[in-house]
Amino acid sequence: MEAIILVGGFGTRLRPLTHTVPKPLLPLANIPMVERMIRNLPEVFDTAILAVNYGLKDMKEYFKGRDVGKKVVLVPEDEPLGTGGAMRNCIDYVTGTTAVFNGDIVSSIDLNKMLEQHIRTKAKGTLALWKVADPNRFGVVEFKNGEILQFQEKPEKGTELSNLINAGTYLLEPEILEMIPPKQKISIEREIYPKVAGEGLHGFPFEGYFIDAGTPESYLEANFKSIGNNGTAAHTGANIRGSVMIHENAKLEHCIIGPKAIIGPNVKLEKCIIRNSVILSDVNGYGSVVEESIIGPNIKFEEDVNRSLISPKGQITF
């Protein structure tokens, strides 16, 4: 069984970080976002199909010869085909019921349970649904007795049908992929789901957490969630507070790490306090307090920073 992961976006809101690393390869608790998604796929999935556009070269290089627990197929697009066009572009690699993921989502969804429901209800498609207070930035559904009766993508504020949004995780039968015209830019959310709604499109509401890791704030949050139960309890040179993850290669001296901090590989820090922050690989830091910031890869710092994203291509304050 195959899972398509849509990883074509530019990661605009994470610039300048995404000028040097494509978003799917940005780490969450020291493992690239897309690799985490692949590793988290239930056993029934043997293949991950990555619908790639921006960042193809880096992704090819990353996955070449690397064992991530599943077969990985990269399917490139010459031009961005949109969410639907990108899925359709993968059709030759699909053998039946397919899972599709927006590549920027970190969630607590139980895919096995969702698959069990999808099969039991004989749905054409099942969409994971999440409740939010402010739904207009998302796909919004009218949901009744397990079925999605209407789908609206990013509706005007005040016109939303409900508080239930499309959580960017789908199980689809081949007939839905076949509805998408080939070789065209198509949004599945704008052009296909509204048509299938009321005609066998089901919903799978879930609870726990749902994070679209596309902004500096949500990227930090997704990192801290991804620590899970694999946090670091002790590391030479670090006084650890709360939940943190420190890469085994990191060299720390007289540092206070946490609460909530990720320290990447080949990082060297001396006399630093790191809180609510992600320090990416190969960073060198001295004598600083770092709070709510993302730093790296390959950066030197010697000043206190707060709410900043600092990468080799520049810095923003968020």
Ligand code: GDD
């Ligand atoms: N290959 C490929 N080609 N992937 C693409 C393309 C493309 O042309 N365009 C977008 N994607 C990928 C993005 O990389 C992302 O992983 C996913 O498709 C969704 O695109 P976003 O640009 O992140 O959409 P969004 O966040 O505004 O809205 C989507 O996600 C919401 C949940 O976070 C929609 O699916 C909404 O309905 C949904 O509520």
Ligand code: MG
């Ligand atoms: Mg998104």
